Amino acid sequence: MPFQIGIVGVGYAGFDSMTPGLSTRELMFEAATRAYEDAGIDPRKDVQSFVCCTEDFWEGISITDEYMPDQLGAVLRPLCTISSDGIIGLATACMHIMSGIADVAVVESHSKISDVVNPDEIASFAYDPVYTHHHFDADPRFLAGMEMARYLKETGTKREYCAQVAVKNKKNALSNPRGVHGANIDKGIVMNSQVAASPLTELESSKGIDASIVFVLASAQKARKLGDHTVWIKGIGWSSDTPVVEDRDLARAEYVEQAAGRAYKMANIRSPASYLDLAEVDDTYSYKELQSLEALKLATKGKAGKMVDAGAFDIDGRLPVNASGGSLGVGHLLEATGLHRTLEAVMQLRGQAGRLQVPSAKRALVQSWRGIPTATGAVAVLGN
Amino acid sequence: MPILEKISQASQARHWTDSIPLEFHYTAGVAGEEFRRELKRNGRFLASECSKCKNSYVPARMFCPSCFIEMKETRTLEEPGYVYSYTTVNRNRTGEPNGPVTLALIRFEGVKGGIVHKLNVSEPSSVTFGMKVVSILKEASARTGALTDILAFKPA
Ligand SMILES: [Zn+2]
Numbered sequence: 001m002p003f004q005i006g007i008v009g010v011g012y013a014g015f016d017s018m019t020p021g022l023s024t025r026e027l028m029f030e031a032a033t034r035a036y037e038d039a040g041i042d043p044r045k046d047v048q049s050f051v052c053c054t055e056d057f058w059e060g061i062s063i064t065d066e067y068m069p070d071q072l073g074a075v076l077r078p079l080c081t082i083s084s085d086g087i088i089g090l091a092t093a094c095m096h097i098m099s100g101i102a103d104v105a106v107v108e109s110h111s112k113i114s115d116v117v118n119p120d121e122i123a124s125f126a127y128d129p130v131y132t133h134h135h136f137d138a139d140p141r142f143l144a145g146m147e148m149a150r151y152l153k154e155t156g157t158k159r160e161y162c163a164q165v166a167v168k169n170k171k172n173a174l175s176n177p178r179g180v181h182g183a184n185i186d187k188g189i190v191m192n193s194q195v196a197a198s199p200l201t202e203l204e205s206s207k208g209i210d211a212s213i214v215f216v217l218a219s220a221q222k223a224r225k226l227g228d229h230t231v232w233i234k235g236i237g238w239s240s241d242t243p244v245v246e247d248r249d250l251a252r253a254e255y256v257e258q259a260a261g262r263a264y265k266m267a268n269i270r271s272p273a274s275y276l277d278l279a280e281v282d283d284t285y286s287y288k289e290l291q292s293l294e295a296l297k298l299a300t301k302g303k304a305g306k307m308v309d310a311g312a313f314d315i316d317g318r319l320p321v322n323a324s325g326g327s328l329g330v331g332h333l334l335e336a337t338g339l340h341r342t343l344e345a346v347m348q349l350r351g352q353a354g355r356l357q358v359p360s361a362k363r364a365l366v367q368s369w370r371g372i373p374t375a376t377g378a379v380a381v382l383g384n
Numbered sequence: 385m386p387i388l389e390k391i392s393q394a395s396q397a398r399h400w401t402d403s404i405p406l407e408f409h410y411t412a413g414v415a416g417e418e419f420r421r422e423l424k425r426n427g428r429f430l431a432s433e434c435s436k437c438k439n440s441y442v443p444a445r446m447f448c449p450s451c452f453i454e455m456k457e458t459r460t461l462e463e464p465g466y467v468y469s470y471t472t473v474n475r476n477r478t479g480e481p482n483g484p485v486t487l488a489l490i491r492f493e494g495v496k497g498g499i500v501h502k503l504n505v506s507e508p509s510s511v512t513f514g515m516k517v518v519s520i521l522k523e524a525s526a527r528t529g530a531l532t533d534i535l536a537f538k539p540a
Pocket of ligand 1: 434435436437438439448449450451452
């Protein structure tokens with residue numbers, strides 16, 4: 001039997017560079033309220049598993065998971081927190097449903113990065129404390145710079161093609177009501193913006209924003225009873241490469257190749273490039289989109305740059321990629337980034353993407369990365 | 385029911401600030417201790433060798449990431465190393481302007497892993513992939529065995 005878990009409700013709140021009027025928990029409450037309304041469920045009665053994707057350091061509180069129940073309607077209900085990206089949260093909820101523990105499961109993740117006083121320092125503390133963190137003092141994006149340099153060298157990709165990713169995604173975001181960092185700029189402006197970690201520039205480096213996103217998932221049987229706008233998860237996979245950054249190849253996103261291979265196999269997909277109608281993929285940094293597209297087999301190795309430059313990944317191109325504007329155009333959402341990509345794909349498959357709508361979109365891929373300095377990624381294949 | 389009465393005046397949006405004081409000891413471990421001893425005493429980098437896949441890894445470590453077996457053999461590396469990748473940044477780890485600082489992932493011929501460190505060059509644009517580099521270490525008497533014993537790398 002084919003794998004099938006229904007996304008029966010989505011809700012979100014925030015999507016702004018700062019949200020001073022709402023606490024983190026209130027932001028979650030608003031997103032959850034909308035998601036439950038969308039799914040037509042009562043969280044106090046209808047949900048058997050709640051999953052949150054958060055990390056203590058970004059929350060400024062130890063055992064942050066213990067603070068999740070109230071605003072989700074999950075008090076005295078089964079709840080767990082996983083400290084990983086939202087798509088891995090979706091996978092966890094899928095497992096709870098497949099195992100029979102739950103018929104309906106809720107997944108939440110959020111970013112309140114505007115409350116974090118020193119995000120760079122938190123990112124730096126993610127490096128190995130003995131071998132990578134202490135003997136120099138540098139912007140934690142140094143690893144992104146090294147990855148980009150190595151990617152460009154090994155694939156022979158022109159540097160300006162990375163800038164084109166930022167141009168495309170920021171332009172798309174202008175048509176997205178959630179797009180905080182939309183702009184109509186050219187490659188020259190992108191390449192001449194301040195250097196973040198050479199060759200990467202600031203306009204090629206996504207900026208954090210605030211939002212909470214909530215998903216309601218249901219078994220196939222239950223989903224058929226809950227409304228008429230179900231989007232199906234048809235395959236899902238995730239993978240982690242070594243945390244030793246010194247060991248890595250840097251040019252390739254092998255964790256994406258692995259995660260995609262598993263998701264494609266589950267969804268029985270042989271040629272993803274022709275199967276898919278759109279993709280929302282990692283663009284935390286400009287080069288990541290190209291590197292990920294090649295790992296996802298949506299471009300042959302070393303050709304993603306040329307394709308983006310030729311417009312193949314534009315909204316009206318061969319395969320729209322980050323039609324939403326992605327992280328570069330909308331903003332980065334910490335561990336909620338994967339849920340953001342999934343949200344945008346769900347809107348597309350429901351035909352609710354407004355000016356971003358890809359005509360007759362039926363099959364979508366979403367892919368996320370946990371960010372510097374990780375090599376962890378997740379992929380899900382969706383269909384309507 | 386969503387939140388009906390929201391804050392509508394910027395002056396009413398309050399927050400308070402606090403910090404989490406964090407302090408840890410990070411245990412070097414068995415392999416880490418050997419690496420440190422070699423660096424402190426002889427100013428050399430120690431790699432571990434896997435008996436199964438025959439790969440070597442620097443810094444020395446207890447287990448092979450591809451075979452999941454203990455690595456018992458070690459060997460010291462010969463410099464120069466080479467630049468595997470590099471970048472130049474303009475801020476420090478807290479986001480304050482600082483630099484430009486050029487960093488590189490230094491590797492050693494025939495060995496997996498490597499060391500990320502500052503690269504002392506007068507012109508960042510003079511750095512190339514594969515460029516041969518050597519370490520600049522603290523005086524033997526000042527060394528503790530920590531990675532901070534390595535001050536930087538420089539062109540060989
Ligand atoms: Zn081995």
